[in-house]
Amino acid sequence: SAAAAMGSGGVVVAGSTAAAPGPRGARAAVSGAHAISLEAVVGVRNPSYVQVVNSSVMVTSFSVLREGFVGEMVEESPGRFSVRRLDHDFLWPNEVSPHPSDGILVSDGFLCPTKDEGGVYAVQNCFTPQEVVQRLTRSRPGWFYHRAVDVELPNGAGRGILTARCRKPLLGDGEGELVWLSPPAHGGGEWEETVLRQGPDVMFEVVDLDPSDDTVEVISAEFFGGRLTLLSLRGRPGAAAPPEVASSRVLDHFPGRAYGVCAADLSPRREGEAQGEDGARGAGAGGPTHILVTSHDCAYDVRGALRMGWEVV
Numbered sequence: 001s002a003a004a005a006m007g008s009g010g011v012v013v014a015g016s017t018a019a020a021p022g023p024r025g026a027r028a029a030v031s032g033a034h035a036i037s038l039e040a041v042v043g044v045r046n047p048s049y050v051q052v053v054n055s056s057v058m059v060t061s062f063s064v065l066r067e068g069f070v071g072e073m074v075e076e077s078p079g080r081f082s083v084r085r086l087d088h089d090f091l092w093p094n095e096v097s098p099h100p101s102d103g104i105l106v107s108d109g110f111l112c113p114t115k116d117e118g119g120v121y122a123v124q125n126c127f128t129p130q131e132v133v134q135r136l137t138r139s140r141p142g143w144f145y146h147r148a149v150d151v152e153l154p155n156g157a158g159r160g161i162l163t164a165r166c167r168k169p170l171l172g173d174g175e176g177e178l179v180w181l182s183p184p185a186h187g188g189g190e191w192e193e194t195v196l197r198q199g200p201d202v203m204f205e206v207v208d209l210d211p212s213d214d215t216v217e218v219i220s221a222e223f224f225g226g227r228l229t230l231l232s233l234r235g236r237p238g239a240a241a242p243p244e245v246a247s248s249r250v251l252d253h254f255p256g257r258a259y260g261v262c263a264a265d266l267s268p269r270r271e272g273e274a275q276g277e278d279g280a281r282g283a284g285a286g287g288p289t290h291i292l293v294t295s296h297d298c299a300y301d302v303r304g305a306l307r308m309g310w311e312v313v
Contacts, residue, residue, distance in 0.1 A: 042073060042081045049095045053104055059083060060093040064112055068093045070104075072127060086126060088133045091115045094146045095203075099123070105136075105161065109144025111168045118144030120163050120181065136181055136191045142167040146202045148181075153243055154214050157235020159183075160242065161191075166201030166224065174224035176201020178231070180242040194242035196233070199225050205263040207288055215246050221258035221293055228252045228261065228293055257296035263288035 048060045048068075062068035067089035073081050092110040099105050099122050109118015119137045124130075137145070148163040161181040168174035178200040182192040200220035209217045215232040222229060228251040233243040267289050 040079050040081050042083060044071070044083055048093070051096050053096050053098050054102065058096045058104065060090075060096060060106075062090075062092040062094075062110070062115075064115075067091070068108075070096060070106055070123075084127055086123060086133075087131050088121075088123070090121070091118060092144070095148075097147065097149055100150045100159070105148045105150070107145035107148045107163065111144065116144055116167070117141045118165070120145050120148045120161065136161065137163070137165075137179075138190070138193060140165075142169070147204060149204075149206050151206055151216065151233075153233070153235035154208070154211075154216065155235065157214070157243070158241060162204075162206060162218065164200040164202060164204055164220065168224070174201065176222060176224060178204070178218065178220065182240055182242055185240060192242075196243070196245055197231060197248065199229060200231075201225070202259055203261050205261050205291075207263045209287060219251070219261055219263055219291055221261040223257045223259055223296070226254045226257060228254065228258055228291070251291070252293075254293075254295050258293055259296055260292075260294035262292040264290050264292055266290045 044059055044061060046061045046063050048062050050057065050059050052058075057073040059071050059073060060068065061071070068091060069085045069089055070093050071083040071085045073083055075081050090106060090108045092108060092112070092115040094107045094109075097105045097107075101122075101124060103122055103124040104126060106121045106123060107118070108121060109116055117139060119135050119139070122134045122136055124132045124134075136148075143165045144167070145163055145165045148161050150159070151162045152159045160183065163179050163181065164176060165179060166174055166176040176199055177195045178197045180194045180196050182194065184191060199222050200218070202221055202223045204218055204220040207217050207219065215234045218231045218233060220229045220231070229248065230251050231248045232246040234246040235241070235243050265288055
């Protein structure tokens with residue numbers, strides 16, 4: 001199944017089944033041997049990011065005037081869903097990703113006033129009375145985060161959390177940083193922050209383009225820089241040491257603002273060949289074949305933008 005945010009009204013849940021013969025209807029789209037059909041529309045105010053995390057469909061919601069929240073979609077009966085929320089509220093929760101200890105990571109914050117002191121949070125025992133929320137990043141007014149990923153470096157060279165953060169002053173250009181978060185040595189205290197490179201600011205992908213070498217690659221959409229970059233990270237001696245940037249290059253310059261990025265395996269598949277849950281992020285046997293990027297360069301619909309802004313408020 002899959003889910004996607006739908007404007008300000010809710011979340012669409014779709015399911016995949018074997019395609020039955022017959023014409024394509026308004027409620028189904030046929031792709032190969034499978035049909036995607038509408039299963040439910042779940043009412044969520046200001047749905048923002050939707051991900052499948054630890055086999056659960058997670059949705060975030062944010063607003064200029066209200067605190068944001070992270071929720072999990074729960075199927076109460078066939079075709080009927082509800083959303084249960086974490087007890088902890090956030091300023092402006094963006095993407096949710098898996099935490100190595102069966103929890104979740106929440107990247108928080110945006111450039112709006114009162115929302116721009118973001119952070120990366122780890123949440124354990126989600127949706128239980130024992131819920132625990134830990135801030136992993138230090139307080140840095142003006143900086144906010146869109147994504148954080150748990151990364152294990154090749155050859156046992158260490159493990160940490162990779163994130164990107166950015167800030168945009170009222171006057172002046174925006175800037176971004178790719179940051180490595182190292183866990184405390186003895187399981188307590190603050191996580192150590194290491195800035196690996198200036199530039200990456202919003203979304204990025206972590207892929208291993210060559211499993212035989214000692215690096216992993218980071219493909220970053222640099223929103224304020226208007227470009228797509230590729231970094232190779234190599235672990236250093238000592239499990240607690242942050243990685244180093246072994247190489248870097250610009251893959252492309254964009255006429256607009258690069259934002260979303262996905263390393264995808266779009267190679268043709270034989271009938272009956274399965275693709276893993278993470279195949280779209282290059283975890284298949286062949287690795288990624290394409291990089292998909294979205295840009296914020298557009299012919300702006302002023303009336304639509306004002307309407308959308310009002311709905312977010």
